Amino acid sequence: MPAVFHHTNIVSHDPDRLARFYIDVFGCEREGPERHLSGDWIERGTGLAGATITGVMLRLPGFGQTAPRLEIFRVAGAEAAAPAQVTRPGLMHLCFEVDDAQETLDRILAAGGRVLGEIVDSGEVPGVGRADFVYARDPDDNIVELIAWNRIAPPS
Incomplete structure (x- = not known):
């Protein structure tokens, strides 16, 4: 298997x-x-x-x-963690595909998270489409990516 x-x-x-x-x-x-x-x-x-x-x-x-x-x-006995960094080797972030990056970012902030970057348009990703994305932090400072795709239709 x-x-x-x-x-x-x-x-x-x-x-x-x-x-x-x-x-x-x-x-x-x-x-x-x-x-x-x-x-x-x-x-x-x-x-x-x-x-x-x-x-x-x-x-x-x-x-x-x-x-x-x-x-x-x-x-038990866990040490204090250094916050995850976009440039640090290791697990960088968890990513969730969402319908609306701003609306989800607002929910993150209301639930105790914080914004790390700003919402940006990826531009055209060849063969995939465009997306709005942003990095934020959960209440423990782990990085969470939000991605809202505007996918292109696959070639027929």
């Missing part, structure tokens, strides 16, 4: 607050019970002695029950 993408994890000092942000702004849905993970198996699997992890799993919108997930965990 080929690999199937399942989830991305964000470590947060307040997983419930961050989960509410993704539910309220993007329509993610909670899946399953809150996770409470500890013991030998989680210590060995994470390589973290004394690991205690709690958090939630969210289904990302647009794919129904088979959607990839966003896992938001608190790890």
